[in-house]
Amino acid sequence: MRGRRRAPPPFPMFASCTDPSTLSGFPWLACYLTTGKHLAFYFSFLVVLALLVLAAPAALAMGLGAALARRSRIGPLRWVAGLYTSMVRGVPDVIFFLFVPIALDQAIEWTRHKLLCPDVTEPIRRGNDFVVCAQAKLPLSSADAWVHDVYGFLLALIAYALVFGAFAANVLDGALKAVPKGQLEAAQAIGMSPGQVLRRVHVPQMWLYALPGLSNLWQILIKATPLLFLLGIEDVVYWARELGGAKTQIFAYPHPDWRAWYFGGLMLFYLLLTWISQRGYERMMTRLARGQKVAGA
Amino acid sequence: MTCAEAIAAYGLRALGLGERLLPSGEITLCQQVALIGSGLIWNLYFAGFALLLGFFLATGLALAKTSHRRAVRLPAAGFIYLFRGTPLFIQFFFAYELFVQVPRAGFQIDLGVVVIGAQTAWLTKAWAGALLVLFLNTSAYTAEIFNGALRAVPRGDVEAAMAIGMTPAQRFRRVIWPTMLRLAWPAYTNEAIFLFHATALVFFSSFPTWRQEGDALYYANYFAEKTFNPFVAYPIAAGYFVLATLILIAAFGLAGRILNRHVAPEQRRRFRFRPEYVR
Known part of the structure; x- marks a missing residue:
């Protein structure tokens, strides 16, 4: 594995976080979520x-x-x-x-x-x-x-x-096969070379089908x-395992095993990503299909 | 170690039979072929049971998704959306952590008279936990395929069945369900292929191997790391997967022909490779 650990920032983000053991509740959580390692976790997204x-x-x-x-x-x-x-x-x-x-x-x-x-x-x-x-x-x-x-x-x-x-x-x-033959034949008929047919007609028309x-x-x-x-890259999974694992009292922020929470968060992240993509795709499709004779518009 | 000895020692190693220690030092080609081949048993086990069980849950989910009742439709749609919208790899991790967290001591349900205990530690083992995740995952993907096919069942067929006085149950069993299967079969073949391929992920997520009994890719990875040579072990594993995929396509093709036996050849839906249901 090639990756090497990024050094966490030497000082906490907020001054109130210098001694986390005195904190509890929301301030503790705010400090916990802004540690150097958590910033590395956010960076991995x-x-x-x-x-x-x-x-x-x-x-x-x-x-x-x-x-x-x-x-x-x-x-x-x-x-x-x-x-x-x-x-x-x-x-x-x-x-x-x-x-x-x-x-x-x-x-x-x-x-x-x-x-x-x-x-x-x-x-x-x-x-x-x-x-x-x-x-x-x-x-x-x-x-x-x-x-x-x-x-x-x-x-x-x-x-x-x-x-x-x-x-x-x-x-x-x-998609290349789906382009109507007539279009290619028409392009040939007006004297385009095979390369021109490909560049000017075949490939541009293919995208809608693809x-x-x-x-x-x-x-x-x-x-x-x-x-x-x-692949040994410090990605979201790496950090979720690293941060979620139980931390004993020798750590600044001791907590029990929270990996299920971290992976639950990752599930939400991916759900959001696929949802946004789906919406974007639908909008693109309606725009592209405007005025075109394709089903599914 | 001769080739026959290697096969005897490692041919069933993935089941815990044969040599206890994995090969090290001088590693021969035969050892790699035998051990990686034995790992394929796990892939076949996961894919076989997940597909078999998933088939039934998927049928139920697909039907539920076409229901007019919100209380039935929404949970099914939500389930399908959740499993199709997130990576299987993360699902493995999440499920494993849940299985580790929840049961520590097992469930204790006190009914006053009698205490029911449910031991849940076995869920953290790959053979059960990973199978459960794969089963739910393939159910969601298959349900989406079946749901699409259900919507494509010709209206006239259903009306004809009504006209000759079939009950709703008869209509489903004799008309809707066979037609759905026939229409869904090419896409379902794709799903089966990719579920089979996805079984290679199991031992790379949190599920630990027990006594180093892993799948084909687990052993391929072991050899690649031991010999520091990826050019032998991975192609062997790939070869096994290609072979198994070809057999799977042939088997599904045979089943598809049986489903289509009354349909004119030019009207049959052919199988085409479409990675639509990869996770």
């Missing part, structure tokens, strides 16, 4: 939102690329894209989330080792160890904690983009974000 905002366009780009590659005239490209889009059908996404970051990490370090330390003759895999020279490590072991955090987040982001790109490719492939599937995918992506926890 932003990490979830950041992942959503970054992973969605990345997955969409990968999906569009794969969906177009599946209709390519170049055989190998078509096969690779076909394999990529169908892999998510048989393999649970969790396996990818566990596999991709560590595999990517090792692949990068292996390449760097070959490039930066060509004179090391010992093999990289020795029994049950994976040894690369110090310069090949990424991030370098001398790097700051935040560099490790960002690197870990980037690897996670790539894993999400890969998995959801494959899901998106399935959706977009169906929207229901993509909205679905967005919901799935939301519900997949807590899996960040499996």
Whole structure:
């Protein structure tokens, strides 16, 4: 696990919180909820939102690329894209989330080792160890904690983009097929090249058909974000476990096991997120369908 | 250790049979294949029972959601909304913490004459607690599918059944329910696939393994961490899942053909991969 703990702020947020043992009731709770660790907990919600905002366009780009590659005239490209889009059908996404970051990490370090330390003759895999020279490590072991955090987040982001790109490719492939043939033939008839047909008619018209599937995918992506926890990132699940666990008297804010409360809070957070998304999708659909001949408007 | 020995030692390790210690030191390919394969028993157990039990609850929930009575409709809709609107992963954590909190000593219901005690500690074990969560979760997703299919049952079919004098119960059993199943089957196949895939999450949430008896991904993760090599164990686990998924699709396809046997081939709804019900 790469993540390292962020240092809590050295002083409490409010002056009245310097000695929590004298407090009770609401002031105690107010102080408790504004400790450094709780601020880190609130920050981790932003990490979830950041992942959503970054992973969605990345997955969409990968999906569009794969969906177009599946209709390519170049055989190998078509096969690779076909394999990529169908892999998510048989393999649970969790396996990818566990596999991709560590595999990517090792692949990068292996390449760097070959490039930066060509004179090391010992093999990289020795029994049950994976040894690369110090310069090949990424991030370098001398790097700051935040560099490790960002690197870990980037690897996670790539894993999400890969998995959801494959899901998106399935959706977009169906949408590309749903565009009426007449539209494409008309575009051809007025002398557009295949590339022009694709860019100016096929892809722009596809979006309306893709929207229901993509909205679905967005919901799935939301519900997949807590899996960040499996990638060793200090996400909402990590902090809920950390903060909710029973705290004895040696802690500033002793309390019994409150994890059920923290996870209940997370349930509410996700319920809210999926609810807002659903509302947003419905509004977008009515706007897009205005003046169009599609069912479900 | 030869390959046959590895299979004998670890082929049923997930059930607690065979070698007690997990492989370490020199880890062979056979050991990985055998142990990860034994873990698949847990995935099949979770998926099988959750789907079987969920099927019945989902039918009830789908019916309740079409009810005209608010008192029946709203709880069903709320249940479905709650389980579909939150991540399964968080549901596992939340349920586990609830199960740990509530029962500590078990329930004591004092009826004056007799004291009824309910031991609830078993709910914190994965075989029961995780199964319960999976069961409720798949019920919610399946109920939504069945509910959509119920609304799509042709009106004429129901009216014809009324016209020949079927009672409401007969109408449901002989007309509405079979048609609902037939219409819902492709989507339900998707749900079954993704529920099966979701079983890989169980031992990565709070539910602890007992005597290191875990599922396929638990063992794959064990090997990947022991050998520091993700390129062998995870593909093995993925291969098992692909194989099981193909068998599942074939079995559901067979059932779908039986449900559709009276329908003209070109009018049948075909199964298409749609990740609509992934959690």
